Amino acid sequence: MRRIVTFLAAMLLLGLGSGAQVPREREWVPLFNGKDLTGWKIDGKEKWFVDEGTIICESAAQKYGYLTTAKTYRDFDLRLKFKGEAAGNSGVFFHARIVRRERGH
Secondary structure, eight states: OHHHHHHHHHHHHHHHHHHOOOOOOOOOOOSOOSSSOTTEEEEESSEEEEETTEEEEEOOTTOOEEEEESSOOSSOOOOOOOOOOSSSSOOOOOSOOOOOOSSOO
16 A cells, blocks of 8 residues: 555646646847847937947937837846936836826926
8 A cells, every 4th residue: 555655646747747847938028229229219319329320319408208118028137338428317117108188298
């Protein structure tokens, strides 16, 4: 009887192990191709462009401008370098939306 219980327990454990599927890792989706702003949307008056693999913004006086991804992402790792060369109100926003107004910006 003890052998049968041991055998059944072993089969049960093996069966559970083989039936459990390890979730496939999703492939990374690069947000920037290093060449152009494909997959990005420009909102506002500032000038956004790519130079030598770097996204650059040329600020327009008294104007705003945002660069957002064309798609929305929920589960992500974000790695970047950010450098603000002039005094201003800049940064990196995530989980943010552009809200349109009739007047103002």
